Amino acid sequence: MNILIVEDESRIAKRIERMTHDIFGDTLQSLKRINTLQEALKFIESNALDLVLLDLNLNGSNGFSLLTTAVSKSFHTIIISAYKDQAITAFEYGVLDFVPKPFNRERLEQALNRVIKKEKTETNAVKFLAVKKRHKVQLIPIEDVIYVKGAGAYTELFLVNGKKELHDKSLEKLEQLLSRFFVRIHKSYLVKMSEVKEISVESGSKYMAELKNGERLPIGRTKYKDIKAKWF
Structure with a gap:
């Protein structure tokens, strides 16, 4: 698995990184952490990925501009965001899951298991x-x-x-x-x-x-x- 974390809060990014390492274990090939929208866009365009974990607010920049690009790619996208009111829109665009902040390991593991076990989404909101x-x-x-x-x-x-x-x-x-x-x-x-x-x-x-x-x-x-x- 090649995974990208797009999160501007260092403390939260490190926590996601640590949990992701623990959950994927030996199946994790690479895990990259990026904190800006533009850098993330460049990385996505030039690297093969299996999963992107994306925050929707990056230093004031709207993560939806990255989301529209991300969901067109071959990998799955999971949103990790405090903006719960944007969950429906995110699912409409075709994300695999939306993990609301604050989150615990159990909730993040539930989302990542959808990738590992190839579970189908429970929502019918994809538009x-x-x-x-x-x-x-x-x-x-x-x-x-x-x-x-x-x-x-x-x-x-x-x-x-x-x-x-x-x-x-x-x-x-x-x-x-x-x-x-x-x-x-x-x-x-x-x-x-x-x-x-x-x-x-x-x-x-x-x-x-x-x-x-x-x-x-x-x-x-x-x-x-x-x-x-x-x-x-």
Whole structure:
């Protein structure tokens, strides 16, 4: 695990660092601590990361300007902040968890375990998926996404307007964030169940989901019964 802590209060940053070391143990490869927004942005752009622990107020700078960039990346983001009123907005942007300050080890461990155990989020507040478009980040409304296809380390978002966008997160990471909206019907597909028109069994025991837009996607053999139950 390669982790970045973005926190401007030295005492709190050291505490997060110490707890993170203890919780991840030998799986921790690198742990970097940064206290300014601009330095954090530069580090994120030039380093491979698995997780960012982000405060939303950095010496008076709004951490949301970093958050929009962070959530478009391949890693998960966990907010650690005293601004509890911003939790809903943070979840809408696609963070894995929001740890309110003051926090104890148990609460931080709960958040980090979502990364370690690949637990799905318990909230259904995600409203956007952030994608990189040239030198800016574009927020794609969840309501515009029909299904998501795995593309190696990346994913492709298929939209209602017929377009598709590339996202830096893997299918597994997006499944963690989107479990209330989308169902994993196949090793390569996450589908919004409200977009499924028909489920069928074809010759050769092939299971298929026909979407309202006419597209047809495969359903994994081991997932068919569960998918059919959720569809009905």
